Amino acid sequence: MKGMVFTEFLGMVADRFSENMVDDIIEDSDLPSGGAYTSVGLYDHSEIVKLVESLSHRTGAPAPDLVKAFGHHLFGRLQTMHPEFVCGIDDALDFLESVDKVIHVEVMKLYPDAMLPRFETSREGNRLQMIYRSPRGMEDLAQGLIEGCMEHFSQVVRMERHKRPDGSTEFNLERLQ
Numbered sequence: 813m814k815g816m817v818f819t820e821f822l823g824m825v826a827d828r829f830s831e832n833m834v835d836d837i838i839e840d841s842d843l844p845s846g847g848a849y850t851s852v853g854l855y856d857h858s859e860i861v862k863l864v865e866s867l868s869h870r871t872g873a874p875a876p877d878l879v880k881a882f883g884h885h886l887f888g889r890l891q892t893m894h895p896e897f898v899c900g901i902d903d904a905l906d907f908l909e910s911v912d913k914v915i916h917v918e919v920m921k922l923y924p925d926a927m928l929p930r931f932e933t934s935r936e937g938n939r940l941q942m943i944y945r946s947p948r949g950m951e952d953l954a955q956g957l958i959e960g961c962m963e964h965f966s967q968v969v970r971m972e973r974h975k976r977p978d979g980s981t982e983f984n985l986e987r988l989q
């Protein structure tokens with residue numbers, strides 16, 4: 813997993829909690845990297861899982877809520893770092909439909925070692941179905957990113973999320989305004 817994901821996560825922890833909380837969860841997590849992340853480095857996915865668990869333990873907030881909150885934060889950061897992907901799009905569903913076929917394809921060219929999920933999409937007017945597949949199982953992060961995206965476009969979108977028998981996760985989105 814790209815170091816950028818870790819630096820953004822720890823940045824969110826510093827903003828919402830404190831720098832001390834960052835040091836405490838790194839210490840609690842007993843990480844192979846020692847917690848010294850650079851945005852261009854690559855780290856094991858299990859390290860983010862441990863950091864989230866440690867934060868959950870210290871704050872009492874459920875881990876899935878923390879990961880979703882991170883998704884919101886990360887969406888804001890990604891669009892600041894890569895405004896070209898959002899530029900010219902004024903609808904959340906159009907944007908989300910483009911994540912797999914356009915945005916993550918471009919991300920792969922910029923960062924060939926990125927580990928990205930797959931989204932299978934089907935669109936009918938104001939409805940979009942996204943099926944999320946990833947060996948890392950970060951559906952809470954996907955949900956937070958989707959919610960962050962809706963907020964960015966200031967649209968009201970109803971979301972339903974289901975686990976599928978094959979382990980993938982289905983997001984059914986309906987734009988209400």
Ligand code: HEM
Nearest residue numbers: 813814890891894897919926927928929946948950954957
């Ligand atoms: C400006 C838009 C976006 C950019 C530039 C972007 C880029 C990235 C990058 C660099 C990573 C990290 C890869 C790694 O750790 O190796 C990532 C991971 C991920 N992205 Fe995106 N992304 C964008 C939007 C989205 C949106 C809107 C969603 C949700 C629908 C999404 C879903 C995910 C998920 C869930 C992961 C975690 C890896 C996994 O699940 O296997 N991304 N993305």
